[in-house]
Amino acid sequence: MIRNLTVIVLIILMLQFLNFPFGYVSSPQVxxxxxxxxxxxxxxxxxxxxxxxxxxxxxxxxxxxxxxxxxxxxxxxxxxxxxxxxxxxxxxxxxxxxxxxxxxxxxxxxxxxxxxxxxxxxxxxxxxxxxxxxxxxxxxxxxxxxxxxxxxxxxxxxxxxxxxxxxxxxxxxxxxxxxxxxxxxxxxxxxxxxxxxxxxxxxxxxxxxxxWFLQYPAGGNYWNGNIKSVDNYWGSYQNISGSDGILDEEYGNLDKYPYKGPIYNFQVAYDQKIFDIILSTNSIVKNLHFIENSTIVINLESTDGESGFCRVAIPKELMFCSNLSLWQVYYVMNGQVKEADNLLILEDANATYLYFEYSQRANEIKIISEFSSRLVITLFFIITGALLIYFKREIKKGKILI
CATH class of the missing domain: 2.160.20.10 (Single-stranded right-handed beta-helix, Pectin lyase-like)
Known part of the structure; x- marks a missing residue:
């Protein structure tokens, strides 16, 4: 009985985490x-x-x-x-x-x-x-x-x-x-x-x-004619010293949090889901890759010019850190790996937002988190399995009554 109960519990938990709906049958499509x-x-x-x-x-x-x-x-x-x-x-x-x-x-x-x-x-x-x-x-x-x-x-x-x-x-x-x-x-x-x-x-x-905008720190839109505003402050009232990739003044009485740079949306397929990674930068972006060991790699076109900046929103379901200070951001320039400058990390219920700066001569950016969603699920099953084995043994010893 205990063995059957263990198997049933594991199956239910696996289906719950993998989002397999019970009784689902796909309909034919011409x-x-x-x-x-x-x-x-x-x-x-x-x-x-x-x-x-x-x-x-x-x-x-x-x-x-x-x-x-x-x-x-x-x-x-x-x-x-x-x-x-x-x-x-x-x-x-x-x-x-x-x-x-x-x-x-x-x-x-x-x-x-x-x-x-x-x-x-x-x-x-x-x-x-x-x-x-x-x-x-x-x-x-x-x-x-x-x-x-x-x-x-x-x-x-x-x-x-x-x-x-x-x-x-x-x-x-x-x-x-x-x-x-x-x-x-x-x-x-x-x-x-x-x-x-x-x-x-x-x-x-x-x-x-x-x-025309979502609540801070998510932000609004990019307006290329919005050249009068600057990015010297951060926060929901834009009153804390430091940059966050959001301009300090709203646009046209519509957009309270206009982006400083053009917005890119990269879609990442992972664990049978599609995730949107939102990127805003003054660099030329070639592509973005998600690596299963909790790393995002952004390939840039190296140029001469002003300091580069990047603001990236990463869904927590894809990558997250238990402590914001554990996020790491590096850029690669002339074969050398350097830490990003002026790193600011914010979050809301759904995503983590990272703003950082680097040399425009950089050709690659790496963003590393503490955990990926797959690692969390794997750890969950390991811990759940260990607990079930423990309870099974304790029940056999008579220390736990059911």
């Missing part, structure tokens, strides 16, 4: 590869995935009225060209639609043409796409719970236009570039979150109660 999005949509049913092969598709007025996933091989190689349509390229009118890894481009620059319009829909996701050369890049009209993430919206009159009862939408980790009127234009809508975006040569307009 995958349609096509060279015409309109034709693929005619064949598709709710829940299907449409994979667009690399190439340029000259299509427009594409109505998406089924809950499908539309995925390109890559956003640079899979392009839907509207051929200067005066209407729209894609119109989404159904909940649960995902569009990923595509470029949507080239509508008429006269009238009110749209790259993508989301109309009376919910739970729509636009991820890792490019929308360019349109009057309205993305129009969200009477729609809620729309997510636009890791995308580039550029060379539009209005990058994202939100209006008419559109609430609780999220615009995160995007590059909004060279939008003539506004990068984001919100009219009388509330509850939308606009954070961790880069606004380059693009202003914003907002009527309504919307969120």
């Amino acid at each position: 995958i349609i590869e096509s060279k015409s999005l309109k034709e693929a949509l005619e064949k598709a049913n709710d829940g299907d995935t449409i994979i667009l092969l690399p190439g340029v598709y000259f299509e427009r007025e594409i109505d998406v009225n089924k809950s499908v996933r539309i995925v390109g091989k890559s956003r640079e190689e899979t392009i839907i060209d509207g051929n200067e349509t005066e209407q729209y390229i894609i119109k989404i009118m159904r909940e649960g639609v995902l569009i990923e890894n595509l470029t949507i481009r080239n509508t008429s620059r006269e009238g009110w043409s749209k790259g993508i319009i989301i109309y009376k829909a919910a739970n729509v996701t636009l991820r890792n796409i490019i929308v360019e050369d349109s009057i309205y890049g993305v129009e969200i009209w009477d729609s809620s719970f729309v997510t636009i993430t890791n995308s580039r919206i550029c060379n539009c009159t209005r990058g994202v236009y939100i209006h008419d009862e559109s609430f609780n939408n999220r615009i995160l980790y995007n590059m909004i570039l060279n939008c003539a009127e506004n990068g984001i234009h919100i009219e009388y809508c509330d509850g939308n979150i606009i954070c961790y975006n880069n606004f380059i040569n693009s202003s914003v307009f907002s009527l309504g109660d919307n969120t």
Whole structure:
């Protein structure tokens, strides 16, 4: 009986930590590869995935009225060209639609043409796409719970236009570039979150109660026109001497914690999960790697110039230290390893935030924590197993009654 109880407890604990839902059975999914999005949509049913092969598709007025996933091989190689349509390229009118890894481009620059319009829909996701050369890049009209993430919206009159009862939408980790009127234009809508975006040569307009920053130390957005402010203080009131990668003055009465440098979002796959590592720096970042021994390696392009700075937010579920002083940050320059300068470490419930400085001639940064999530789980199972063995022996000896 004790043996069976031990096995059952271990299985339950393992399932709990590995997030295996009881009774879960994956539903079948039809995958349609096509060279015409309109034709693929005619064949598709709710829940299907449409994979667009690399190439340029000259299509427009594409109505998406089924809950499908539309995925390109890559956003640079899979392009839907509207051929200067005066209407729209894609119109989404159904909940649960995902569009990923595509470029949507080239509508008429006269009238009110749209790259993508989301109309009376919910739970729509636009991820890792490019929308360019349109009057309205993305129009969200009477729609809620729309997510636009890791995308580039550029060379539009209005990058994202939100209006008419559109609430609780999220615009995160995007590059909004060279939008003539506004990068984001919100009219009388509330509850939308606009954070961790880069606004380059693009202003914003907002009527309504919307969120442009998260509570300190998480921060808001990067605005390349915000050149008057400096970073001499840190803290939720920006009144403690020292830098933190957040500018000391808010931007436009909207963003209380604007970032000092451009924002990068690197997604790390680990233990069957995807984690967002948010990086802000004045250096040129080549790539970022997560190593299972609790190390993040950031590769930089070595340059001559002013002192480099970096602000990085690391999810605690991925890496953490039991004491903030145990974090270590080094940079590599000319083959020599040096400790980062002016290291500041902050945290909230979800992430650890590290700000540090270094020479711009550095070509690599290493961030080392005390523990990784896998190590914690391994230790948990070792300790749990040891305790179960101990209790089993004590029960046999009669010292513990059940």
